[in-house]
Amino acid sequence: MTAPSALGLLPPGATYASVTASVADPVLREQAGRRWWLVFVVGLVLTVVMLGSMFWLFYEGIGIFGNNTSVVWGYPIANYVWWIGIGNAGTLISCMLLLTRQKWRSSINRFAEAMTLFAAAIAGLFPILHLGRPMYFYWLVPYPNTMGTWPQWRSPLVWDFFAIASYIIFSIVFWYVGAIPDFATFRDRAKSRAGQLIYGALALGWRGSARHWVRYEAFYHTMAALGVPLVVSVHSVVGLDFAAGNMPGWQETIFPPYFVVGAMFSGFAMVVVLAAVTRSFLKVEALVSLHHFEAMAKILLAGSIVMGLSYATEAYQGWYAGDDVDRTFLAFQFHGAYAWLYWCQIAFNVFVPQLFWAPAIRRSIPALLVIAVLINVGMYLERILLIINTLSRGHLPAEWSLFAPTLWDWLLLGGSLGFFMLLFACFLRLVPAVSMHEVKQLVPAEAAA
Amino acid sequence: MSILLLAEFRDPQTLLAAARQTREATSFRVVDAFTPFSVEGMGALIDELPPNHVRLAILLGGIGGALSGLGLQLYSAVWALPIVTGGRPLASWPDFFFATFEMGILGAALCGFVALLWGCGLPRLHHPLFDLPQFERATQDRFFLAIEAGGADADDADDGGARLHLAGLGALSVARVPA
Structure with a gap:
């Protein structure tokens, strides 16, 4: 085995004790800094905005959105697809990198999985908020009821419900089991009685016994192997929500894989943003190093090329099929009212990431951060344009109409971002944000004393 | 001793x-x-x-989850609420595979988690x-x-x-x- 420190994954001279200290001490021994409080307060304010918008939505009804009788899906569904895309990436990244034995995974997998949990939970809200009668969302659940009805099993919307519900539960279990040994470390290192009790309860009495580890490894690796097809199925079903509809720009066989790659792409961009944040808040610069950022930049570069290929294939198929409605749709996409947004999407998702061919850009955190944010904006544009381009130019010209978001559309989107910030800020202050027990496996033997 | x-x-x-x-x-x-x-x-x-029975539990949980998912769909679509839509057969099994698959993975994960705790003798706080x-x-x-x-x-x-x-x-x- 080559010494991993030679790859720059760990700081020179790292020991088991220094890894523990660099992850645990910012949480257990140090006060939150001013920047953390800033993120927390901004997140809290925006969360209140989100709750207020939700209250107004439930009180007033879905007329407060910009949706109209042609463009019946607007921001809520775009928000859903965007958030679930980000939500898919954490588990996908964690499982795939584990199965392919990528050693750099262990520094980022914990917060990538936390990102998944928060994003998937937020995503799950939007289809419900988008319902005219949200109090009846539980009708999707198959249960014996007095109406004698059952879900329509042939509908992608029902598959979606099963996919998201299974995925969220699966991700919670996977994340929690991976964190149990680290909760035990926190339990044993905590100075306060409350910390010992809370982390002690979360650790379930973990002792790191050989009997524990043998079972842990069996469970964790098998779950990773199950996680990859699960994630692929979840976002494929999101793609089928569109592809099963008989609309130009939607009814395409490329959708399931194209959605999965898009999810991985936007999720990795979000992981880059969160890695930069985690690194500066927890002072774990040593554990999340430039080598990690460079590896993620390479994956973003590969993702941008696949996205470019998908966009080109989509356009080519629409043109080559030769159907009037498809060609009208394409002309609208390239020259219509939202064309400037479409070209921004292409620029952000396909062309800007090409800068990652330059090694200096891959290793510059400010550049990475800017490009990652642009990718997330570009992916949001893709999700919203997917909806409004198609619905604005459907089969019946008499039904053509444009969409403009209202204040409430923006507040709910911004509020959900703030809620995510709030959850992530709490995560950084309460939970081991880097998987200590996995990072310690990289500590070379000679330096371990 | x-x-x-x-x-x-x-x-x-x-x-x-x-x-x-x-x-x-x-x-x-x-x-x-x-x-x-x-x-x-x-x-x-x-x-x-x-x-170590964790892998076996995951396998059995997966099979059990998938079978109960498929059984639920067949029961509800063929027997409890037989509605013909678009001329498709009542037991349109290719459409039933999505929920079957998701239920299988969910069963595997939950069963494996219980087997993990059971095998480790956890939770045991002291x-x-x-x-x-x-x-x-x-x-x-x-x-x-x-x-x-x-x-x-x-x-x-x-x-x-x-x-x-x-x-x-x-x-x-x-x-x-x-x-």
């Missing part, structure tokens, strides 16, 4: 070497090891490690080992080996040379585990 000794080591290599030495050269039983992370090859050096002050480093930076020493009449004074043996293998400390 035999006694249980807990030896503390600096790194996983010393721990593995000590476990191997103890198995090969002495009659002491290697009862368990406690490490901050999974040490490859440690499981094989423990005497009488109970069989354990006699936690009374040893040095044991709190077992989750941080030290590696522990538990061996069983002596015959029926072993006690602190007469451990059959186990303490000497462990010290010779590089143990930083050796302590008796309170029963």
Whole structure:
């Protein structure tokens, strides 16, 4: 085995004790800094905005959105697809990198999985908020009821419900089991009685016994192997929500894989943003190093090329099929009212990431951060344009109409971002944000004393 | 009654070497090891490690989840609410595969989680080992080996040379585990 420190994954001279200290001490021994409080307060304010918008939505009804009788899906569904895309990436990244034995995974997998949990939970809200009668969302659940009805099993919307519900539960279990040994470390290192009790309860009495580890490894690796097809199925079903509809720009066989790659792409961009944040808040610069950022930049570069290929294939198929409605749709996409947004999407998702061919850009955190944010904006544009381009130019010209978001559309989107910030800020202050027990496996033997 | 000794080591290599030495050269039983992370090859050096059923539980949970998902759909679509839509057969099984697959994965994950806890004997919030002050480093930076020493009449004074043996293998400390 080559010494991993030679790859720059760990700081020179790292020991088991220094890894523990660099992850645990910012949480257990140090006060939150001013920047953390800033993120927390901004997140809290925006969360209140989100709750207020939700209250107004439930009180007033879905007329407060910009949706109209042609463009019946607007921001809520775009928000859903965007958030679930980000939500898919954490588990996908964690499982795939584990199965392919990528050693750099262990520094980022914990917060990538936390990102998944928060994003998937937020995503799950939007289809419900988008319902005219949200109090009846539980009708999707198959249960014996007095109406004698059952879900329509042939509908992608029902598959979606099963996919998201299974995925969220699966991700919670996977994340929690991976964190149990680290909760035990926190339990044993905590100075306060409350910390010992809370982390002690979360650790379930973990002792790191050989009997524990043998079972842990069996469970964790098998779950990773199950996680990859699960994630692929979840976002494929999101793609089928569109592809099963008989609309130009939607009814395409490329959708399931194209959605999965898009999810991985936007999720990795979000992981880059969160890695930069985690690194500066927890002072774990040593554990999340430039080598990690460079590896993620390479994956973003590969993702941008696949996205470019998908966009080109989509356009080519629409043109080559030769159907009037498809060609009208394409002309609208390239020259219509939202064309400037479409070209921004292409620029952000396909062309800007090409800068990652330059090694200096891959290793510059400010550049990475800017490009990652642009990718997330570009992916949001893709999700919203997917909806409004198609619905604005459907089969019946008499039904053509444009969409403009209202204040409430923006507040709910911004509020959900703030809620995510709030959850992530709490995560950084309460939970081991880097998987200590996995990072310690990289500590070379000679330096371990 | 035999006694249980807990030896503390600096790194996983010393721990593995000590476990191997103890198995090969002495009659002491290697009862368990406690490490901050999974040490490859440690499981094989423990005497009488109970069989690991986690993978089997995941398989059975997966099959059970998938069958109940498929059964639920067939029951509701064919028997409880038989509605023909678009001329498709009532039991349109290709459409039923999505929920079947998701339920299978969910069953596998939950069953595996229960098997993991069951096999580890968790949750068990307190354990006699936690009374040893040095044991709190077992989750941080030290590696522990538990061996069983002596015959029926072993006690602190007469451990059959186990303490000497462990010290010779590089143990930083050796302590008796309170029963």
